[in-house]
Amino acid sequence: MRGDVHIHVEPKHEKKFIQTIERAGLKYSVLQEDIQRGIDTEWQSISRHAGSRDYTQTYLDLIGVDDFLSTLAAEVPQRLERFNLGRTTIEGRQIWAVKISTDLNGSGKKAVWIECGTHAREFITISTCLATANNLARLYGGTGAAAEKATAMLDLYDWYIVPVHNPDGYDYAYWVSRLWRKNRRQNNGICFGVDLNRNWNSNFGGTGSSGQSCSDTYRGNSALSEPETAALNDAVQTTNTVAFISIHSYSQYILLPWGYQSSKPSDYNTLLRIARSAEAELESYYNTAFLVGTPPDILYVASGGAYDHMKLNNGIKYSFTYELRPGSGSSWGFELPENHIAPTIEETFASLWKFAEEIYADDNATGRK
Ligand code: 0X9
Ligand code: ZN
Secondary structure (H helix, E strand, C coil), rough: CCCCCCCCCCCCHHHHHHHHHHCCCCCCCCCCCCHHHHHHHHHHHHHHHHCCCCCCCCCCCHHHHHHHHHHHHHCCCCCCCEEEEECCCCCCCEEEEEEEEECCCCCCCCEEEEEEEECCCCHHHHHHHHHHHHHHHHHHHCCCCHHHHHHHHHHHCCEEECCCCCCHHHHHHHHHHCCCCCCCEEECCCEEECCHHHHCCCCCCCCCCEECCCCCEEECCCCCCCHEEEEEEHHHHCCCEEEEEEEEEEEEECCCCCCCCCCCCCHHHHHHHHHHHHHHEEEEEECCCCCEEHHHCCCCCCCCCCHHHHHHHHCCCEEEEEEEEEEECCCCCCCCCHHHHHHHHHHHHHHHHHHHHHHHHHHHHCCCH
């Protein structure tokens, strides 16, 4: 393990916990005295925006997201279609995706897939996916900085965006338990949830995942045992996919493969160069610095992650994971204040454009794939 670890301790365990880490000689600082207070503050703000469909101002609930996507599909039918991934979740929900293309009947272009909301509590990722879909669909062919990027992105690729990969978990985190991470599988009558980012077939069962059903990193029974992972895996294979991007929060990282082991893929230097270029674009807007590297180098080893799976098993060379705002030293964590939504969207969208440009250049320079 490198860097720092954020630990959430119940008040009743605080004394014992501090004694234990002090005895172990570890250094610590308190980032947030009262996590519930942060959650309450966020909720007051979300409540003030209740009923709003403005994803740049507030975090939409699941119904709001679904309405937003169906309206978008109805209003820009020439460029965006909404479809579901074809399997219902444990609680019977659809997993919606959108395809955005200059020619929905068949542009002949390769596909870029973006997945958000795998981890229920990472609300800002959903806003970012919604914004990306909205910008691509509505701004294509227009004028201004974002429109020029949207136009370039769609001229290069078809885009497939899954704004809420884990709708059961998101609904639960939004309405019931703000820090929920997993899906809502009922494991054994005691504990719920499988960590979808430990359930993929990328060294499934290995380091950094848990076999304990109550753990927040519980990997599930077997690789792709969950409807969410199985459905996305199938869908990605129906397109000629050039790139796969998972969007998580938080810590401000762009993560490169591999996450499950410390050795590097043979094309690591290419991926590093591309990610650094995307990072520079992102940072240029609001000085938001992202660290670029592999999870074992900057975070921790974790097996069963989506982007490793896509590269290992589906032959997708350009596979990355974002960890959006806030930075790793922040006291906000997953409750990113709503006034950060718009700048996060702006900087992340710009970096996705840069990814597309760089990936296209590299893919076409190295030839056939
Ligand atoms: O642990 C995760 O799944 C990700 N971090 S998060 O705080 N959003 O939960 C990092 C995933 C990196 N991918 C792999 N290690 N495979
Ligand atoms: Zn996550």
